[in-house]
Amino acid sequence: MRRTFPAVPVYYFTLHDDIVFTDDEGRELPDAAAALAEAIKAVRELICEQVTEGRINLSYRIEVEDEEQRPVLTLPFRSVVTIKG
Template identity: 40%
Template sequence: MHVVEAAQEIGIEAVMPRFFFHLHNDMDVLDEEGQDFPDLQTARAFAVANIRELLCEDVQRGRVPLQHWIDIEDEAGAVLAAVTFRETVTIEG
């Protein structure tokens, strides 16, 4: 059970942390708004899903840029995780 769910069960309103997803590909795209998630694991799953969508678009253009990545930062600007495009897919064949 996540902290947020546990707090809600006992009637405490919990504030979810905000995570920022900065894309580093052919140029740096900084996330100015962020997203609220209960924990880093959920934020990382969000980053992985977004990377896979970006890769689909790149494949349509005939390229697979595995060296690109997303930094996940907290509200204080600390990098909590870096998710590379390479680690989100398995290349077979």
């Protein structure tokens, strides 16, 4: 008897900053919640890079689409950090 496993969804992450970086490979993730967690992690890493360059631009965003090119979420940089002071 051959076992079949459900297909793992693929999500594509497009970065919108000074230019648009399109994800042509995508990532296999179990669901949209996992895609959101990946996007949050990526945005925070990108903000850290910006800090080392002495700037932060919170108007940037990452858009996530599924394998059918349907929008799953839009994550503005400003939504993943809290700035105090």
